[in-house]
Amino acid sequence: MAVPPVSDAQRRLVMLCAVLGIVLGGLDGAIANIALPTISRDLDCSETLTVWIVNVYHLTVAVSLLPAAALADSLGLKRIYGFGMMLFTAASLACALSGSLDVLIGARVVQGLGAACMAALSGALVRSVYPRGMLHQAFAIIALAVAISAAVGPTLAAAVLAVATWPWLFLINVPIGLMAVALFLRAAPASPRTPLAFDWVGAFLNVGALGLGILGVDALGQKQHELAMIEIGAGLLCTVLLYGQQKRQQTPMLPLDLLAIPLFSLSILTSICAYAAQILAYVALPFLFQTVMHHSAVMTGLLVTPWPLLVAAAAPFAGRLATRHPASVLSSVGLSILAIGLATLSAMPAHPAFWNVAWRMALCGIGFGFYQTPNNLTVMTSGPASRSGAASGMLAVARTIGWALGSALVALIFGISQGSGGAIHCLELATGFALLGAVLSVSRRVVRYEADQQT
Template sequence: MDPLDAQPLSLVRRRLVMLCAVLGIVLAGLDGAIANIALPTIAHAMQCSDMLTVWIVNGYQVAVAVSLLPAAAFSEMLGLRRVYAFGLALFTVASLACALSGSIGWLIVGRVVQGLGGACMAALSGALVRAIYPRSMLHSSYAIIALAVAISAAVGPTLAALVLAVAPWPWLFLINVPIGLIAVPLFLRVAPHGAAFDASSAPQDGGLFDWRGTLLNAGVFGAGVLGVGALGQGNTALGLVELGVGGASSVAFYRQQRRRKTPMLPLDLLAIPLFSLSILTSICAYTAQILAYVALPFLFQTVMHQSTVMTGLLVTPWPVFVAFAAPLAGRLAARYPAALLSSLGLATLAFGLLLLSIMPVNPTIPDVIWRMAICGIGFGFYQTPNNLTVMTSGPSTRSGAASGMLAVARTTGWSLGSALVALIFGLMGGSHGATACLELGVAFAACGACLSVTRRVVRQSSSKA
């Protein structure tokens, strides 16, 4: 029985907790995307080098990557209520600090702190949903989460461009503050007590939090993200060194976690084939998504000579049709195997990306829109059933760890995809680079479809066993 089946929430209270979860996803996702657009503006305003300004983005991405698993581990010790509220409050304070920063150094520090708060929200949103909804309603609720992720990734650059058109760059961060000031007290008021929200299970390994594992985790994901980014920027030597550090840290991290009864890296969940295949599927899907999201604006503006606002409008059909497909996929997941629905969705995404890659040299607006719609439908059909599988393939007591791994998969896919775009553009440039990114996105989506359908075979084998 689900914890909240025994302690049902009122409809209004459940929706308010869900609103706070969605706000966290959108805030963290938007701030991960909008800073890219603002880098030239900030560099000019603060009169600093482009190389230093890039750390406004790198600092945030690294902070998120290294904090996801520790945030999930803390949630299982202290409860979802405390850790999620802390992350939301920290993100709000850091947003204000970023807006008020008078130097590039303090702005980077603010972005790192902002990333720590964003990681708490990104890692725990899925666990919040599982904690407040009974199993029979999870399909529709995860569809809302899928929509929030899609919108935050797609709308970020356009929103940044619109804000910069009418206001100075600090407003990119100031707009988060009133939202946070409302969301933090609201969440603390409506989040229920008991069950997973106020869990206080001390670690079984000596009664202390796994700080050694946290440091090794930072080596794995921090060096990994930086290494992939360095390769994408053409700095091969530094990239290989950082990837080497990440690889060595991975081995040490795995060995250290195997000796713990309550590992930060959820080895117990990863030992479940259904869970691990779903995580790999998620990495492939998000890599394909970000390959398209980063490459398409370049194609629209440089090749099709569209304005920034029109570029945002051309990208919009993707999240709009995710909004259409995700709830439908959620309802179908109650009757049909999630593995088949996700495979169908990723195959559709691959087909849509292929159609975008072979567009005419001078496509019309409708030529772009219907292709983007196909991609959105495919991604929407993939995301809800896959997330549902990740969150329900393990015990409910491990929902924090499962949600954290889902966020790790999303971050890994986005980081890998962004670095591949930079690498391809560095090698090819121009419209050829954008087309190559879309073609690579086809390959990742097709790979994800194959991994997803394999889950059907695994589930059938487990049932027979």
């Protein structure tokens, strides 16, 4: 896709809009996780139900990414991305004004729809204004923005909860969103549109495949075994039907051509495992720190912060190493370090000192940072250059599927576990996901070797 003629100032403003969109989503995820125990007490809800404040958001994002990307092709990138920013901002205000769990969860659904538009299209937005020679620098800025927003989120949440009630956590998004919308509508260039009919059947099957599968896992956590089997079976059926339906499309919503590349598909599976491990820990740790160890919300935010902070420090370093060493090995080493950090968190003493938690969280951050940059680089370069937009979309899909799956498994584990063991079991399962991701990552070394032998 040719880059439209834009000035350097306009390019920087568009990049700022992309970063602000990432910050909105990053702050929202981190803030909501930290606030779950507080919201649970304030709304007088069980831990299992409260977790769905996070679950429904990630689930909505996951099922909306591919339809959002398809709509951008037909209606234009600027329109869909701008609409997503406005929708997210309005839903953030609705979250803050909600007085019941039902209203809050409904607002989070709308918020997820807006976030999906931004997450699916941020890479395409940047690529639309940057020449090829500058894309590496542009995507490095995006990766750094993701890590920094995650690092600031827990500390910001802790600071807000120390002086105000939880609705103010969602109000933080409103001024950022309003500024981002105004800036984006002014700076973003007009985007081309392709007159394509929207694939309603594919979108419906996409929602069924992802949504029903994760809802089935949650039903298992609620001990509704018959309902769970029905939902999981229906989700698998939708997955099979989606694959068959997409194979018949000239412009499929699901990029089957990229998924047919072993190196690409293994990298996507590695991403799903890594992000599932991450969200299992991110959702479970606040309950461990506040409910089991009886720390305050402020201390919980401080205890969580080393993880994303070390991701921000390790990711650029891993990116430089990826130019000299195999990405498959670097990502595998990173996920192995993550698994060690998660295992040590699950084996903490009953009342650890701050430093005794901080070094474990830092180890997780270093491992995740070493995984992330090399793996993302492989996803973006394993397919043809003409399909980099679809590759970026699938990377967002893998991330949100991992988050949604991990969040649903938290609900499952809390529903099954008795007493305070739920958080520990979540960390143990997260360790398993990290190890599985490490195995999938290093297997790419074999795939790449075989591909080289055939050429």
